[in-house]
Amino acid sequence: MSSLAQPLAENLVQSVDWLAIAPPTLAAVVALAVLVADLFVPEARKQLLGWLSVAGLAASAALLLPLLDGDRSTFCLTGTRDVCSYTVDRFTLVIQFLVLGGALLAALLSVTALKDARKQLPEGEFWFLLLSSAAGAALLPASRDLATLIVALEVASLPAFALVGLRHGDRRSSEAALKFFLSSVTATAVSLLGISFVYATTGTLYLTQVAERIQHVDGQLHTLAQAGVVLTLVGFAFKTAAVPFHFWVPDTYVGAPLPIAAYLSVVGKAVGFSGLILVTVVAFPSYADVWGPALAALAALTMTVGNVGALRQRTTRAYSAVRLLAWSSVGQAGYLLVPIAAAAYSDDADHAVGSTLAYALMYAAVNLGAFAVAALVGRTAGENRVADYRGLYASHPVTALLLAFFLLCLAGLPPGIIGLFAKVTVFSAAVNAGLGWLAVVMAANVVIALFYYLQWTALLFRAPEGEPAKHRVPAPLTAAITLTAVVGIALSGAPQLVLRFADTTLF
Numbered sequence: 001m002s003s004l005a006q007p008l009a010e011n012l013v014q015s016v017d018w019l020a021i022a023p024p025t026l027a028a029v030v031a032l033a034v035l036v037a038d039l040f041v042p043e044a045r046k047q048l049l050g051w052l053s054v055a056g057l058a059a060s061a062a063l064l065l066p067l068l069d070g071d072r073s074t075f076c077l078t079g080t081r082d083v084c085s086y087t088v089d090r091f092t093l094v095i096q097f098l099v100l101g102g103a104l105l106a107a108l109l110s111v112t113a114l115k116d117a118r119k120q121l122p123e124g125e126f127w128f129l130l131l132s133s134a135a136g137a138a139l140l141p142a143s144r145d146l147a148t149l150i151v152a153l154e155v156a157s158l159p160a161f162a163l164v165g166l167r168h169g170d171r172r173s174s175e176a177a178l179k180f181f182l183s184s185v186t187a188t189a190v191s192l193l194g195i196s197f198v199y200a201t202t203g204t205l206y207l208t209q210v211a212e213r214i215q216h217v218d219g220q221l222h223t224l225a226q227a228g229v230v231l232t233l234v235g236f237a238f239k240t241a242a243v244p245f246h247f248w249v250p251d252t253y254v255g256a257p258l259p260i261a262a263y264l265s266v267v268g269k270a271v272g273f274s275g276l277i278l279v280t281v282v283a284f285p286s287y288a289d290v291w292g293p294a295l296a297a298l299a300a301l302t303m304t305v306g307n308v309g310a311l312r313q314r315t316t317r318a319y320s321a322v323r324l325l326a327w328s329s330v331g332q333a334g335y336l337l338v339p340i341a342a343a344a345y346s347d348d349a350d351h352a353v354g355s356t357l358a359y360a361l362m363y364a365a366v367n368l369g370a371f372a373v374a375a376l377v378g379r380t381a382g383e384n385r386v387a388d389y390r391g392l393y394a395s396h397p398v399t400a401l402l403l404a405f406f407l408l409c410l411a412g413l414p415p416g417i418i419g420l421f422a423k424v425t426v427f428s429a430a431v432n433a434g435l436g437w438l439a440v441v442m443a444a445n446v447v448i449a450l451f452y453y454l455q456w457t458a459l460l461f462r463a464p465e466g467e468p469a470k471h472r473v474p475a476p477l478t479a480a481i482t483l484t485a486v487v488g489i490a491l492s493g494a495p496q497l498v499l500r501f502a503d504t505t506l507f
Contacts, residue, residue, distance in 0.1 A: 292344025391464020
């Protein structure tokens with residue numbers, strides 16, 4: 001044991017690759033700038049803080065482009081380039097693109113939402129929290145030691161708790177934030193216990209060193225290592241909204257401001273799934289017999305509970321569109337878990353992980369698009385029930401067609417080719433890994449999901465009740481809907497680009 005132990009404070013290479021860390025760093029700097037500027041900007045000009053935040057997120061995403069030329073690492077142990085705390089590779093870039101792009105679209109939705117609810121939502125605090133959370137979310141996929149992973153997870157999560165409960169005087173918002181906070185803190189505490197077990201058995205927190213040393217652990221320490229592996233996964237499983245860690249999702253999405261619900265549905269999931277991939281495929285590959293069956297069972301449970309929960313919403317009197325999207329996001333999390341579970345049984349774990357990334361990119365674009373249309377409908381229908389979408393085609397024909405496209409993508413039906421392609425990719429990953437039973441469960445859940453997706457789609461084109469109300473769509477909302485539509489339609493025309501972009505190497 002003592003021969004394995006190394007102090008945490010080993011010397012680091014002092015030179016810092018500033019370009020590698022630029023995207024999350026810029027988001028954090030803009031967050032601080034917004035917080036300070038909020039003290040001096042008059043109330044009538046607070047909207048400038050929103051546009052500054054949008055520009056900061058766009059610039060952070062643009063800084064990913066110079067990093068495409070090759071892998072980079074920084075904060076490495078002295079004399080090494082393969083034991084580092086921060087690494088930018090294809091996997092990192094895909095997740096950072098998803099995170100910063102998702103945060104940018106959520107920011108566009110927020111510009112309009114804050115203008116409509118200025119008395120309830122303090123703008124300076126809102127933008128500071130959103131940018132801080134985005135910075136932590138962008139840091140996490142680049143983290144290559146367990147300590148940095150947990151810090152990034154909490155930097156992404158703590159501002160999100162406040163964002164959910166930021167609405168002044170809204171009891172439902174406060175209740176949602178409290179439930180989200182208590183559940184997340186509990187899951188993180190369990191993960192920290194697991195990490196302590198892993199450190200006790202390996203003497204290191206660096207993922208590559210953990211992978212090398214944990215396979216040589218034997219005797220009583222082997223049991224401790226197994227417990228550490230399982231407990232470490234809990235915090236990340238919570239972020240993915242995997243069953244049984246999903247119960248916070250419906251109430252949190254409904255209680256949060258709608259742009260934050262959209263942010264959590266995409267960026268929050270990206271944080272959880274990237275952390276889950278790093279700790280399983282990179283740190284614990286030799287314990288695939290432990291986490292593989294656990295994730296396969298979680299995938300089956302998650303997609304089933306999520307889709308059945310969404311289907312049950314049809315029987316409730318207040319058939320909320322946001323609650324339906326919340327349950328749908330739980331079901332989609334189950335599909336995203338399938339390739340990660342398949343990586344435990346496959347000789348090509350990188351390809352399996354690539355399937356998860358491809359599905360995540362599709363899901364992010366079309367789910368944010370659905371939330372953007374929900375934000376539009378919510379401007380005139382405060383309850384945002386599914387019934388409020390009846391006859392949307394009569395008042396906003398282009399928006400109705402785009403929402404239909406987004407829903408068909410989530411269902412995996414043409415013309416949503418990208419959704420069909422992503423589901424086939426995930427299905428193939430399960431079959432190729434020998435998880436035929438999981439593929440069957442997935443196929444059954446796809447059929448279940450068709451009921452509520454198609455019912456919502458059909459409602460858009462029915463005759464409206466009364467005279468259809470037409471109103472001007474704000475420019476930021478138009479931009480968000482347009483961006484998601486362009487990405488979804490472009491990828492449906494060339495779906496192979498997603499898999500090529502998501503093709504990643506983690507070893």
